[in-house]
Amino acid sequence: GQSLEQPSEVTAVEGAIVQINCTYQTSGFYGLSWYQQHDGGAPTFLSYNALDGLEETGRFSSFLSRSDSYGYLLLQELQMKDSASYFCAVSKSGNTPLVFGKGTRLSVIA
């Protein structure tokens, strides 16, 4: 079996920092990805971690701990446009499709 757990909703203040957690249980693990989806839009790729540690891309960072089966997405200097749903996704091997979590809806408030 396989499961990915994310909080369903998170609210944060404009300019602040927010962390969205993802824990996974899968039969095999190859990497963890993050996607962003605005209301009514399509998912877009944010980041990918295959090894333990932090990957930084501008205001967004993603962290992975393989031993804890855990990762998170960190968003800094929050802007209103960051209000969206964020999905973690696991690949179990290099040649099997991604498995997506149910997503975390982030609301950024003034």
Add this chain to the structure above:
Amino acid sequence: NAGVTQTPKFRILKIGQSMTLQCTQDMNHNYMYWYRQDPGMGLKLIYYSVGAGITDKGEVPNGYNVSRSTTEDFPLRLELAAPSQTSVYFCASSYSTDASYEQYFGPGTRLTVT
């Protein structure tokens, strides 16, 4: 490049009707995917393809069929539509299934079955 295009954008079907959702990509990606997304939920994989002539089932294939006659096109067929198939359908493509390679998504088809 247009990326991944999907048609139609919206469709209402009556129970028992059939339809084909079209998906085309111009990035020469071998890998293509069909997902469905129910309100407030994540993406569930219906079918995927690793290249022309090769398709495989995902997590929720029942009630759907696919074909991949060319690298560019990956249509999804719904036979005998049911209310449970009301959803948003996304097509995606990627250079590889390796998650380090970004999946590019189309704009989606919003389907209602009544």
